[in-house]
Amino acid sequence: MCDPFIRNHQYNFIKKQADSLLNAIRTNADSKVLASLRYFTETKLDELFPLATEEQKQMLNRISTLEKTDEFQYYIKSLEPYIVGFPQATEKQLLKLFPKNKKLKIPDLSTIDHRYVTYLSWMDIATNKLFMVYHANGQFIGIEGRATPTNKKSFCFVCNRYEELVLFSATSKIRPPKSSPDYYKTVGNYLCMNSADCNKNISDISALEKFIESVNG
Known part of the structure; x- marks a missing residue:
């Protein structure tokens, strides 16, 4: 038995491929089409x-x-033991990612199945802020920003599924050379309101990592 090696988004990608194959079989696709x-x-x-x-x-x-x-x-069920879970962070580790938020409430981490997580995210309704945590290169990355409800469905930039969205706007930490002390740039995009659904759907992390890079550099 080999060690876990499948990340959540990869597992979701495999499920999508399985659904496509099964659908082709059910619809009696031409044998050449099915082989292809x-x-x-x-x-x-x-x-x-x-x-x-x-x-x-x-x-x-x-x-x-x-x-x-x-x-x-x-x-699909047989692949579950080989899923690499999102690294489990302590409440203290998460609070350190957002030092300016002294009264930040962390979600109950014990209720989260980390196998099916690509990123952690939660809302602070009192401040209309959204907090996102990603893990890359052996460390946690925290991003916070304004979450503006859109009250409509459209396509999420992370999972590319048709869901209820919020406009997630974060201030970029990237500053051009010789920029004014007052300079700031906001980076925004439309994100699933429900991060659990987003994590179930995400099958490609490139858009998410590009967004994080545009904020954190």
Whole structure:
């Protein structure tokens, strides 16, 4: 048995590929189309896990051999022990990320299944602030910003799903050379109001990491 190696967004990506394959089978897709889709799926998983061992590749690529609904369900379930959970942070560690917020309330971390988390996020309704925590290069990264409800559904910039959104606006820490002491730049984008749903849907972290970089540098 190999060690955990699948991150949450990768697990979600695999589930999407499985759904696409199963849908093609259910709709009696042409055999050539189905064969092409199976090959495409294998190729995508190879690209998603470029450092995978031979054992890991064999485990993942079983997806291209599946035929029935229960086989797909069992396959997805069998991958759960190999999910790498979001690193568990203490309340003290999270508070250190937002030192200016002396009365910040941290969510109950014991209720969170860290296997299915790509980023942590919570709202402070009193101040209309949203707090986001990401983990990269061995450290936690904290971003805070204004959360403005949109009262409508559209596509989230993180998970690209049609959900209830807030406009998340954060002040960038990046300052141009010789900029005025009063200089500031706000970076904003539309984010799922419910971070749990967003974490269930996210299958690509590039937009999220680009946003974090635009804020923190």
